[in-house]
Amino acid sequence: MPTSSTVDLKLASEGAAKHEKAIGIWRDSFNRLLKNKMAVVSMVVVLILFFFAIFGPYLTPYDFLKQDLSIRSLPPSVEHWLGTDYLGRDVLSRVIYGARTATLVSLLVVVLSSLIGVIVGSISGYFGGKVDFFLMWFTDLNMAFPNLVLGVVLSVSLRPPLSRWMEQMYLSSLNPVFRQSSLLDLALVVAVIVLVAWCPYARLLRSQVMAVRNYNYVLAARALGLPTFTIVTKYIIPNAIGPVIVQMSAGMGSAMLTESALSFLGIGINPPIPSWGNMINEGLRQWTSAPHLLAAPALVLGLMTVAFSFLGDGLNDALNPRQWKG
Amino acid sequence: MNGVLLEVKDLKTRFRSRGGLVYAVNGVSFHVKRGETLGVVGESGCGKSVTMLSLLRLLPPAARVESGSALFEGQDLLKMNYRQIQKVRGGKIGLIFQDPMTSFNPVLTIGDQVGEALIYHRHASKEVALKRAIELLQLVGIPDPEQRIKDFPHQFSGGMRQRAMIAMALACEPDLIIADEPTTALDVTIQAQIVELVKGLRDRLGVAIIWITHDLSLVAGLADRIMVMYAGMIVEEAKTEEIFDDPRHPYTLGLLSALPAFQAEKKVRRLASIPGSPPDLRAQPISCPFYLRCSYSIDRCCLEMPALQTVRNGKENDHRIACFVNIHERSTVA
Amino acid sequence: MFRFILFRLLRWLPGVIVLLLIIYALMFYGGGDPIQIMFSREATDLFQPGNPRYEALKEKLGLNRPFLVQFGDYVWKAFQGDLGLSLSDGRPVSASIGAALPITVSIALAATAIIAIVGIPLGVIAALNQNHWPDNLILSSALFFWGIPTFVMAPLLMVLLCLQFPILPVPHGWSGVFTLNAIIPLSVAAIRPMALVIRQARSAVLDVLSEDYIRTARAKGLPEWVTITKHALRPVLTPVVTQMGVVMTNLLAGSLLLEIVFGIPGIGRLIRDGILNSDYSLLLGCTLVVLALVTLTNLLVDITYPILDPRLRQAQRGEE
Numbered sequence: 009m010p011t012s013s014t015v016d017l018k019l020a021s022e023g024a025a026k027h028e029k030a031i032g033i034w035r036d037s038f039n040r041l042l043k044n045k046m047a048v049v050s051m052v053v054v055l056i057l058f059f060f061a062i063f064g065p066y067l068t069p070y071d072f073l074k075q076d077l078s079i080r081s082l083p084p085s086v087e088h089w090l091g092t093d094y095l096g097r098d099v100l101s102r103v104i105y106g107a108r109t110a111t112l113v114s115l116l117v118v119v120l121s122s123l124i125g126v127i128v129g130s131i132s133g134y135f136g137g138k139v140d141f142f143l144m145w146f147t148d149l150n151m152a153f154p155n156l157v158l159g160v161v162l163s164v165s166l167r168p169p170l171s172r173w174m175e176q177m178y179l180s181s182l183n184p185v186f187r188q189s190s191l192l193d194l195a196l197v198v199a200v201i202v203l204v205a206w207c208p209y210a211r212l213l214r215s216q217v218m219a220v221r222n223y224n225y226v227l228a229a230r231a232l233g234l235p236t237f238t239i240v241t242k243y244i245i246p247n248a249i250g251p252v253i254v255q256m257s258a259g260m261g262s263a264m265l266t267e268s269a270l271s272f273l274g275i276g277i278n279p280p281i282p283s284w285g286n287m288i289n290e291g292l293r294q295w296t297s298a299p300h301l302l303a304a305p306a307l308v309l310g311l312m313t314v315a316f317s318f319l320g321d322g323l324n325d326a327l328n329p330r331q332w333k334g
Numbered sequence: 335m336n337g338v339l340l341e342v343k344d345l346k347t348r349f350r351s352r353g354g355l356v357y358a359v360n361g362v363s364f365h366v367k368r369g370e371t372l373g374v375v376g377e378s379g380c381g382k383s384v385t386m387l388s389l390l391r392l393l394p395p396a397a398r399v400e401s402g403s404a405l406f407e408g409q410d411l412l413k414m415n416y417r418q419i420q421k422v423r424g425g426k427i428g429l430i431f432q433d434p435m436t437s438f439n440p441v442l443t444i445g446d447q448v449g450e451a452l453i454y455h456r457h458a459s460k461e462v463a464l465k466r467a468i469e470l471l472q473l474v475g476i477p478d479p480e481q482r483i484k485d486f487p488h489q490f491s492g493g494m495r496q497r498a499m500i501a502m503a504l505a506c507e508p509d510l511i512i513a514d515e516p517t518t519a520l521d522v523t524i525q526a527q528i529v530e531l532v533k534g535l536r537d538r539l540g541v542a543i544i545w546i547t548h549d550l551s552l553v554a555g556l557a558d559r560i561m562v563m564y565a566g567m568i569v570e571e572a573k574t575e576e577i578f579d580d581p582r583h584p585y586t587l588g589l590l591s592a593l594p595a596f597q598a599e600k601k602v603r604r605l606a607s608i609p610g611s612p613p614d615l616r617a618q619p620i621s622c623p624f625y626l627r628c629s630y631s632i633d634r635c636c637l638e639m640p641a642l643q644t645v646r647n648g649k650e651n652d653h654r655i656a657c658f659v660n661i662h663e664r665s666t667v668a
Numbered sequence: 669m670f671r672f673i674l675f676r677l678l679r680w681l682p683g684v685i686v687l688l689l690i691i692y693a694l695m696f697y698g699g700g701d702p703i704q705i706m707f708s709r710e711a712t713d714l715f716q717p718g719n720p721r722y723e724a725l726k727e728k729l730g731l732n733r734p735f736l737v738q739f740g741d742y743v744w745k746a747f748q749g750d751l752g753l754s755l756s757d758g759r760p761v762s763a764s765i766g767a768a769l770p771i772t773v774s775i776a777l778a779a780t781a782i783i784a785i786v787g788i789p790l791g792v793i794a795a796l797n798q799n800h801w802p803d804n805l806i807l808s809s810a811l812f813f814w815g816i817p818t819f820v821m822a823p824l825l826m827v828l829l830c831l832q833f834p835i836l837p838v839p840h841g842w843s844g845v846f847t848l849n850a851i852i853p854l855s856v857a858a859i860r861p862m863a864l865v866i867r868q869a870r871s872a873v874l875d876v877l878s879e880d881y882i883r884t885a886r887a888k889g890l891p892e893w894v895t896i897t898k899h900a901l902r903p904v905l906t907p908v909v910t911q912m913g914v915v916m917t918n919l920l921a922g923s924l925l926l927e928i929v930f931g932i933p934g935i936g937r938l939i940r941d942g943i944l945n946s947d948y949s950l951l952l953g954c955t956l957v958v959l960a961l962v963t964l965t966n967l968l969v970d971i972t973y974p975i976l977d978p979r980l981r982q983a984q985r986g987e988e
Contacts, residue, residue: 046808149683152966154921157939157958161691164943164951165698265817269925272819275943288819292929295823303827306820314815321811392887423889431887436880440979441902451888486978502888 037250040326047322053315060104061111068101073280081298091300093290102282103304109283110264110312113197117263118256121202125209126252130244132210133217144214151207156269162200163275170196190281197276201266208255216248250327257323261316268309284309339510339542340366340389345402345412347381347388353616358384358397360566360619363642366510371536371543373557373574375550375589379612381566382546386512388412390427391419407509425455428503430513434495438487444471445483448502455506470501475531493524497531504535512544517552529556550589554578559651562586565613565623568642572653582645582662583655584628622657630659676970680963685743691955692739695948702731702755702948742952751953756945761953764938769957771842772927772934776919778845779857783915787862788908791869796896798874806866814863822856822929842932853930857923861915868911872904879903905976913969917962 041047065072070088076096084091090099132143150158171192178187185191270276271285279286284305291302343363349356359381366372374382387393389404389411404411411422423429431437438447448470449463458466464483471479474497487495496516503511513532517525533556536543547553553560553574560577562570562585570583581587588608610627622628622635635658646653703725726732730741745752751761794806816824829836829852836851843849876882877900885895924936931937935954942950974980 145683149687152683152917153687153959153962154918156924157921157955160924160939160943161694161951161955164946164948165691165694167698169698261815268817269819272925273928273940273943285819288823292819292823295827299827302823306823310816310820310824313817314812317811317815390887392883420889420891423887425889429884429887431880431884433880437884439881439885439899439903441977442899450890454890454894488979502884505888 037326041322044322044325046318047326050315050317050319050322053311054319057107057111057312057315060107062108064104064107065101068098068104070098070101072097072101072105072282074098081294081301083298084300090304091298093287093301094294094298099301099304102287103284103308106282106284106287106305106308109277109281110267110309113194113201113267113277114260114263116198117201117205117267118259120198121205121259121263122209122252122256124202125206125211126213128206129210129213130217133214133221136218140214143210147207147210150204151211155204155266158204159200159266159270160273160275162203163196163270166200167192167196167275190277193277193281197267197270200270201263205259205263208259209252212251212255213248216244216251220244220247254320254324254327257316257320261313261320264309264316265313337368338365339368339406341403341405342385342389343403343405345385345388345404346400347384347393347397348400349397351396351616356615357617357619358566358615359388362402362563362566362568364561364568364571366542366544368509369536369540369542370558371545371556373553373560374544374546374563375548375553375560376563377548377612379615380563382563383514385563386514386544386546390423390429390512392423392429421455424451424503424508425506426508426510428506428508428511430496430499430503430511430516432515433519434492434499435487435519437499438495440487442486443483444485444487444490444498447487448483448498448505451502451505466505467501470504471498473504473535474498474501476501492520493527496520496524496528500528500531500535504539504541507539508541510542510544512546514546515548516545518547518549525552532556551593562589566615566619567623567656568654569624569657570653570655571642573651576646576651576653580653582653582660583657584630584659584661585624587661588627630661632659634658672974673967673971676967680967684959684963687959688743688956689739692742692952693735695952696735696738703729746956751956752949755947755949756941761950764950765935765953765957768933768935768938771932772920772923772936773961774845775850775854775857775923775926775932775934776916778850778854779861779919780912780916782854782858783862783865784912786858787865788869791866792873792896792901792904794866794870795873795877803870807870810863810866813859816860818856818860818925819929821859822852822926825852825856842934853926853932857919857926861918865908865911865915869904869908872907873900876900876903903977906973909969909972909976913965916965920961920965921958 060067074097076092079088079092079096081094082088082092088098088100090103093099093102128143128147132140132147171189174187174192177183267276267283268285268288271278271283272289274286274289276285277283279290287305288302288309291298291305295302342365345359345362346357347359349358362381362385364372374385376382384393384397388397388399389406391399391411393399399412402412406422407426409418411419414422438444445464445467449458449460449467452458452463452466453460467483468479471482476482476494476497482490487498490498499516503513516532517528520528529552532543532545535541543556545553545557550560557574560572560574561568562577562583564585570577570581570586572580572582577586578590581590585608592607608627613623613626619639621637622631622640625631625635628635638658640656640658642654642656644652644654703722730738733741742752749762751765753759754761754764790806790810794803797803813821836848845854882895882899885899886892890899920935923932923934924939926932927934927936928940935957938950939954941947942954
């Protein structure tokens with residue numbers, strides 16, 4: 009006569025089997041990813057970006073800040089592989105430093121936004137009811153409104169109070185950190201993009217948590233007294249992580265683009281710190297006479313976003329393969 | 335006029351999958367006469383649906399018909415080009431699927447879908463097709479058909495949807511209807527209604543029917559002959575009464591023993607089930623697929639594949655089995 | 669039907685008000701002092717807090733009232749079409765927006781039309797040829813173009829088509845949708861969202877093709893073109909229309925970059941001017957208008973759903 013505990017054990021072992029199947033799926037997914045040539049190429053490109061982001065500035069031939077007004081707007085030459093900009097700075101060095109800017113911002117954005125989104129989504133999915141209703145209503149509202157406009161509004165309105173705050177902090181503590189306007193730029197840009205980027209993660213996690221909540225084997229596991237932490241790590245995370253990874257990859261490309269757009273408009277990372285966005289803005293002014301100033305950052309930015317695009321797509325195919333039933 | 339309508343010889347169908355080839359149908363041969371009802375019985379995965387879908391080339395892209403022939407009204411279905419098979423589908427052979435909810439297009443009306451085959455097969459106009467749809471709905475017992483043709487599938491109940499699907503299959507007055515587990519997704523009471531409906535239609539219209547099911551008792555009252563399939567091949571084929579009175583294949587015997595009703599007759603108390611599970615169809619078929627679960631097996635069973643052979647010549651229907659053992663005498667057959 | 673529209677509107681309205689409130693609050697508490705901005709070009713020491721002229725002006729402009737009162741007043745006036753005065757040049761904001769809005773909207777509409785006419789069929793073709801060369805070509809191109817940002821594509825196209833091979837004149841300003849001038853901007857506006865629509869359409873078609881009712885249609889012997897156009901494409905419309913709605917909203921707002929690069933006097937350029945001059949009044953007005961347009965688009969998309977999918981309609985006869 010099967011007792012209730014044996015039934016529970018059977019259900020719980022079902023869940024464990026699903027968990028093990030999940031690990032096997034990782035290897036499968038990785039293999040699928042490797043077979044996708046475009047995705048592999050994109051991964052290599054992204055890794056190269058990271059390399060330059062970390063080590064680039066030490067490898068540049070010139071100091072990216074150094075101005076030399078005697079050699080303004082020179083076309084590419086042997087000494088300056090990408091020429092010089094309108095203040096005589098070496099374009100190549102600035103482009104390389106731009107990689108650091110782009111990577112820093114995107115990584116910070118992705119880490120913070122995914123964290124916030126995951127927490128909000130989990131709370132929403134776990135508690136359901138009114139909490140879920142309001143959180144999702146707010147998330148949808150955020151998602152329905154175009155990112156860039158929201159970003160512009162946030163940036164423009166948050167900047168003055170933040171800079172005032174920094175002035176006060178400097179006056180009270182005399183810590184030179186608070187003098188760095190570039191730090192303010194960075195913090196502002198990251199904060200602004202994070203505020204619009206967390207929503208997809210919230211949606212993802214909410215649906216994952218809600219789906220898992222109803223699985224029989226979770227009920228069984230809880231009946232057996234497994235702590236919530238175990239349930240979370242064994243059942244929710246393996247299933248949710250696939251879509252989250254895809255979103256993160258897409259999110260990095262998107263954050264890079266948004267940062268460039270904001271910098272392009274003058275409300276992101278401002279010169280003299282190079283961002284591909286503000287370099288494009290400067291280059292746009294004399295694109296007919298010195299096209300290399302525009303082309304260099306534009307092409308690099310385009311290359312990176314395309315790479316993230318293909319990578320995200322490859323990850324998606326690897327983690328969620330679709331067969332045509334026909 | 336009991337001519338042979340469909341004659342299938344040695345049909346083999348394979349699937350390409352990541353783990354290799356799947357041998358779904360391995361040398362299936364059978365026939366269907368005009369007006370007769372053939373029941374095809376077997377468990378999930380035994381190849382009964384794939385066999386029938388192969389005839390009309392409705393298989394998914396990963397599947398291929400390797401060899402065999404299927405003569406329908408004198409022509410080989412398996413050698414037809416796409417245009418020709420399109421004419422057969424719906425026009426000469428009607429198909430009824432298992433799940434009426436997903437088998438209807440949710441954004442088109444029932445009337446549209448029931449009648450549309452007529453537009454393309456009989457070059458009927460839309461009005462004529464709709465009129466016929468009303469007639470058909472009436473035929474299958476759906477009340478108020480003039481109104482219902484304007485409804486969408488989600489507005490019908492499960493039983494009514496299945497009736498509508500039957501109507502849809504009958505639209506072009508086909509000679510043969512293939513019903514793939516038409517009642518599996520329905521309540522038991524509705525199941526009985528549908529079976530009654532089909533019986534009535536068959537008698538009125540004289541259409542031949544291939545009824546695929548895993549429920550042996552269901553098809554007992556409906557089929558003239560029954561074909562039992564296992565692991566991609568036919569293991570036993572005979573008149574309905576003979577299947578129940580005189581089953582000769584160990585698998586058939588196992589199936590019958592598992593029927594509660596059957597046991598009541600024979601006064602057996604325990605609910606028997608066949609031990610083991612179906613074989614992996616990725617293995618090449620070189621021995622009897624039932625070997626490991628069979629209580630009558632001999633050494634020869636794991637070395638050779640038994641062919642379908644006649645054990646008893648009936649007047650109209652031979653009794654054939656694919657087995658090396660005579661289970662009554664426990665001696666080898668042929 | 670009218671009730672349906674009303675209900676839908678009521679669903680969106682609270683969100684719009686809340687968003688507006690948040691944005692207004694951000695500008696109110698965050699941005700600089702409006703009076704100092706207005707007179708930033710003049711002698712600034714005259715306009716400091718404490719100076720009687722400053723205080724008088726503040727009182728006159730109603731800037732001393734509590735936040736909610738100012739907000740309510742703003743919304744009320746906005747409903748009547750008065751969006752206040754620009755902080756940089758004193759002109760009524762609604763006039764500036766009124767001049768710029770039709771341009772932005774016409775670009776958005778034209779680009780959406782291009783995307784629908786070109787993108788959706790491409791997506792369908794890709795789906796029908798899954799895993800063969802048309803599909804791979806279309807997909808990779810879509811992915812590739814998606815990755816190129818507007819302000820990269822625009823200059824590149826200009827360099828290519830105006831400098832290298834002088835086929836087209838350098839686009840500047842705006843002279844209407846059906847002019848040579850508009851070709852490059854419209855192409856740039858349409859290409860990225862088109863990539864998205866192509867993928868969505870392809871995905872939707874693939875999903876539908878694996879449904880049982882397609883098998884039924886084939887089993888009835890319907891010609892393949894009927895199966896595709898009648899049975900497969902109709903259910904695809906719902907997700908595609910949703911996507912087009914998203915595209916439209918993005919176009920309305922993303923025109924920001926487009927207009928700056930090509931010098932088109934639309935809403936986007938107004939926003940940029942607002943940023944440069946710290947003209948909060950203008951910015952607020954533009955944001956409000958964009959918000960309204962986005963909401964309208966979403967509303968329209970919502971309304972089409974019951975038309976496209978009968979399952980979403982009210983049951984006429986609740987039987988069974």
